[in-house]
Amino acid sequence: MNLHLNHTRKDSAATGTSEVVATVLELLEEGHLQPAQFARLQIHLDWLQYKQNFREAVTVMHRGGEHDADTSPMEIRVDSRQVAPGVLRNLLQEAMSHGGPESEAAGRIYLEDSRSFRTSIAWEFNRLYWQRLKDWERATGKSYEQALPGGQSDGRQVEAISDSVGDFWTLLKDLERQNQLPQELFVLEIGVGMGARAGLWLDRFCALDQERGTNYYPRVRFLLGDYSLATLEYSRPAVKKHIDICSFIALDALDPIKTLSFLRHKILHVHSTNMYDNLPDEEVVWRDNRIFWIQVRAYLPAADAARISKACDVPVTDIPKMVNRLLEIGIEALPDRAKGMTFWMEVWHALRTEERLVDAVDMPDASFPAGLSSAHMEDILRNAPGDLRFHLSSGALESFRNTLPLLHPRGYLQVQDIFVTDLNEYCMGFHGPGKLDGSIVNWVNGALLREVAERAGYDLHFAPFRYRPGSKTSVLYTTRRE
Numbered sequence: 001m002n003l004h005l006n007h008t009r010k011d012s013a014a015t016g017t018s019e020v021v022a023t024v025l026e027l028l029e030e031g032h033l034q035p036a037q038f039a040r041l042q043i044h045l046d047w048l049q050y051k052q053n054f055r056e057a058v059t060v061m062h063r064g065g066e067h068d069a070d071t072s073p074m075e076i077r078v079d080s081r082q083v084a085p086g087v088l089r090n091l092l093q094e095a096m097s098h099g100g101p102e103s104e105a106a107g108r109i110y111l112e113d114s115r116s117f118r119t120s121i122a123w124e125f126n127r128l129y130w131q132r133l134k135d136w137e138r139a140t141g142k143s144y145e146q147a148l149p150g151g152q153s154d155g156r157q158v159e160a161i162s163d164s165v166g167d168f169w170t171l172l173k174d175l176e177r178q179n180q181l182p183q184e185l186f187v188l189e190i191g192v193g194m195g196a197r198a199g200l201w202l203d204r205f206c207a208l209d210q211e212r213g214t215n216y217y218p219r220v221r222f223l224l225g226d227y228s229l230a231t232l233e234y235s236r237p238a239v240k241k242h243i244d245i246c247s248f249i250a251l252d253a254l255d256p257i258k259t260l261s262f263l264r265h266k267i268l269h270v271h272s273t274n275m276y277d278n279l280p281d282e283e284v285v286w287r288d289n290r291i292f293w294i295q296v297r298a299y300l301p302a303a304d305a306a307r308i309s310k311a312c313d314v315p316v317t318d319i320p321k322m323v324n325r326l327l328e329i330g331i332e333a334l335p336d337r338a339k340g341m342t343f344w345m346e347v348w349h350a351l352r353t354e355e356r357l358v359d360a361v362d363m364p365d366a367s368f369p370a371g372l373s374s375a376h377m378e379d380i381l382r383n384a385p386g387d388l389r390f391h392l393s394s395g396a397l398e399s400f401r402n403t404l405p406l407l408h409p410r411g412y413l414q415v416q417d418i419f420v421t422d423l424n425e426y427c428m429g430f431h432g433p434g435k436l437d438g439s440i441v442n443w444v445n446g447a448l449l450r451e452v453a454e455r456a457g458y459d460l461h462f463a464p465f466r467y468r469p470g471s472k473t474s475v476l477y478t479t480r481r482e
Contacts (some may be wrong), residue, residue: 002073003036004387005046007080007429020045020078023089032093041096042073047081048433050441054122054353056301057082058091062356064114064295075357108299111320114356116366117296117433118280118394122440123349124327126278129438130228136438139341144193144437145188154416155197155273158466164414165204168269172216175410185220186267188260188406189401190253191275192224195235202238202242203218218245223260223267225251253279254395267406273416274473276444279395281433286381286388291360291374294389296353304350312343323347348438369397371452380451381423393445397452404456404478413478419446421462421474446476457481 003025005017020043027033033041048055064385076095083091087340112121129136137143145153154160167466168187175181189198202222209217222245226232239246253275285292294413300319301309309316312334322343325333331340360366360374368377369392375451381388420431420443431443446462453460458479465473 001041001043004042004044006044006427016080017045017458019088020092025091026089027093027096033096037074040074042075044077046077046079048079048430048434050430050432050436051081052435053436054296054298054351054433055079055082056352058088058095059230059355060095062354064356064358064362086305097152104328107302108354109130109302109305109316109319111298111300111323114295114297114354116208116282116293117218117353118282120296120353121298121323121327122296122351122353122433123280125351125438126440128327128330128344131230133228133231134234135331135341136345140437152408153193153197154465154468154471154473155193156200158200160416160467161197161200162204164271165201168205169212169214169216170210171268171410171412173214176214180410182266182268182408183219185216185225185264186263186269186408187220188223188225188256188270188286189266190225190251190256190270190272190403191278192226192231192235193273194231195224197273198222198224198235198246199238199242200250202239202245206242220245222246223249224331225249225253225256225259227252254398257405258400259408264405266408268408268411270403270406270411270413271415274418275348276393276396276399276415276417277432277441278439279393281312281394281396281442282392283389284392285357286384286390287386289378291377291381292357293360293363293366295358297354297356298351298353300347300350301352304346306344308343308350311346312339312344319347330384345438348435368392369394371397371401371455374447376451384423385427388423388426390423391420391431391442391445393442393448396444397448400449400478401452401456404458407478407480409480411479413476415478416465416473417476418443418472419449419462419474419476420444421450422447423447446474449476453478 003017003020024033024041028038050059055077057079059077061077076092133144172181172185175200192198205220206217209215222242224232224235224239224246227250231251232250236248249259257264283294285294305316305319308314309319314322322333326340326344331337331344334340334343366376407413433440433442450460457480458478460476462474462476465471465475
């Protein structure tokens with residue numbers, strides 16, 4: 001048996017390694033675990049930092065495909081945060097008794113077939129949340145920002161905004177000295193939310209421009225970009241003092257160049273806050289010098305499905321169909337809007353994903369994000385830990401690559417987000433996916449972003465976000481390599 005400790009916390013309430021080992025040895029001694037199973041057993045002891053997530057307390061990682069199926073590990077993941085005292089034995093025994101996904105079907109209401117997480121129905125819930133944010137906020141009685149750790153977005157830190165404005169002004173002044181300052185000064189904010197940061201940024205830039213008598217402000221063209229038209233409307237009041245220099249643009253954060261191709265090589269500054277961590281993503285495993293893909297299958301535990309059925313007057317057998325209807329038209333899927341809202345929230349809170357591991361040789365059609373190839377990944381991972389599970393950050397990589405062509409030769413991209421900057425960090429803690437109210441949050445694989453940037457001819461570096469004590473945010477800076 002191999003036991004992997006995937007966190008560094010010392011919480012006394014968390015299930016410890018000694019308890020796991022003792023419990024497994026008891027099951028072996030009593031005959032509930034066979035020696036052949038014990039030899040192949042691989043237990044990962046995690047501590048999931050997000051209270052709301054897609055995992056149950058003890059889960060089995062099933063093996064898909066045909067390659068080495070008879071010799072593959074029996075992989076079990078334990079979330080020590082969820083395991084209550086006295087229940088580990090029963091949970092482990094139940095998990096190890098499952099021969100595969102089919103044996104669990106009686107206790108689960110499946111909402112999809114096995115697939116990459118980036119194509120999971122979970123992201124349709126994420127999309128619905130941003131499209132119907134006001135419905136969610138009214139139902140919970142709190143705004144999106146109040147649901148964030150600390151109750152406020154790091155994008156609204158006044159000192160950080162002031163420094164950002166100062167950096168931009170310095171760039172403009174330098175371009176002016178070299179007679180390279182464009183007539184129109186384009187700035188793009190992707191994922192504007194309620195527009196609070198954009199409003200504060202413009203306030204500060206206008207004030208600084210007046211203080212220094214540079215008259216740059218009238219030449220600024222500030223673009224507020226978001227894929228949700230409703231969000232763009234909500235952002236207008238925050239920038240009403242600057243409305244004459246603002247444009248509100250519906251765009252796909254995964255492909256900004258598609259909408260803004262007319263501004264190729266013209267934007268001097270692109271900024272986003274906590275947008276990359278909310279883009280479709282997936283995970284892979286590097287093991288025995290081979291790449292394995294993780295596939296998921298979303299489901300509702302039977303007990304939760306029964307409870308939702310009773311609360312919303314939806315037969316259990318109709319829940320999958322009603323979920324699809326909800327994701328298509330919103331809470332109007334149910335005749336009673338209040339029950340429609342309850343259905344949405346309860347399904348989201350109960351949603352779990354079953355996982356299976358598939359060898360890359362069994363998935364010849366699987367592809368890495370643009371800018372990465374299988375050979376490139378193997379080269380990156382050559383010196384990585386021997387058993388590494390990590391995010392590909394597919395959506396973030398796609399957005400990054402499709403934003404770079406917009407940058408002016410002296411322009412720069414600035415991203416405030418939660419980044420993993422060293423692959424070894426994935427061995428020391430859980431980095432998502434988690435649930436943040438009605439949306440998904442994933443840490444972003446900054447190590448892969450750096451590799452893609454270098455291959456595209458850009459320098460990329462990270463700096464800690466020093467404006468809020470205890471913040472997990474980092475700031476990514478990207479400029480074209482000279």
